[in-house]
Amino acid sequence: MSVRVLIADDQALIRAGLAALFRAAPGLEVAGEACDGAEAVTLAEHTRPDVVLMDIRMPVLDGIGATRRILAAPEEQRPHVVVLTTFDLDEYVYTALGEGASGFLLKDTPPERIISAIHAVAAGDILIAPRITHRLVETYALQHRAKEFAVPELAELTAREKEVLRLVGNGLSNHQIAERLVLSEATVKTHVKRIMTKLRLSSRAQAVVVAYESGLVVPGPRGQ
Template identity: 60%
Template sequence: MPTVLVVDDQLLIRAGLVSLLNAAPGLTVVGEACDGEEAVRQAEATTPDVILMDLRMPGTDGITATRRILGRAGDTAPRILVLTTFDLDEYVYNALRAGACGFLLKETPPERLIAAIHTVASGDMLFAPTVTRRLIEAYHPGPTPPEAVAPEWDTVTGRERDVLRLVATGATNTEVAGRLFISEATVKTHLNRAMAKLGLSSRAQVVVFAYETALVTPGGPTALPGSQGTAG
């Protein structure tokens, strides 16, 4: 049963979310916070599976809180789901760079919010790569060489780069395994090793890293040498 921490500086919104989630089968609210600083404290105290994170808050904002929470959590990192007013927002882009696994508008219907929490709790991202690409095109000045973003890039093997590239296009582990003719367990191993080398804590960060460094380009081919994929 996923546990949830609700973070929002507006009391009525926060109270409404807490009431909604406590009434939903299969979810338990373990805490609430009115700003980013309290969110960090509550995340450490309650170790939730999912954090609903507001972004624009006084004091410590949601982006800073996301970065601090994920930086301290290690292998027990919660899944951070951003709640925002705008669907194309520099705050959202920076939150994804910090490791958030998706975002929803505050006008999202209750049933979709509940489904989204279960989705991210299971380890999936909530948004399509096209959404991330749109954010990157709007707010990133241009591609940067991978080694400039992560000096450890030269330690990433060729196969690990293949896995990163496919994951960044939205492929599941099963789809990556089929494309590269390897097992899903091997995909997970390559992905985890590459993420550890590059300091990436979520698949969302993999997507952002890949597009920012032109490992994947909008509209570019996703087929790999020796694979039988098609351009997409």
């Protein structure tokens, strides 16, 4: 079954290049092309893509606003959103991750890596290497830091779920968390799923942002 990709970018040459790349790649299908964020929201609703490749800066509605609206859809209709950016240390990208984007790709990423990233995120895998995500999050988290009580949903988490969220925030995989807490990987997956549901999160990257902004993880060389 093909992964259906919606491309949103205000530059026609980039849209055309990505569309040609995806049409030539086995297992990928172009669901549509949008020249601004508003059109991306409309096309996402009507074409039901698996993945939206979203430029961060676009006219009418930017990639952050478009991501927010697209991920407000019911869970069964919600695609994965991957942000396209020029710079990895970009506050707009940080904000998009906080809105639920699954990760980001630099615009100069080689074609074969873009294709593999689309397949990875469609399968629910973590798209961005933890060290890159954490460098981005640590750069901007203190500017957005909220007190724990300002994230009321955290009160719904059990002590174990908070510990799992802290470890997710520190970049550990489910397997690594299972080893650290002496749990089965299936149990960790259950905890992560409950955390995502309780906090109304759309992606693991968003969970990392919440972990930092709530103070569960403190920026530093190795996290806390």
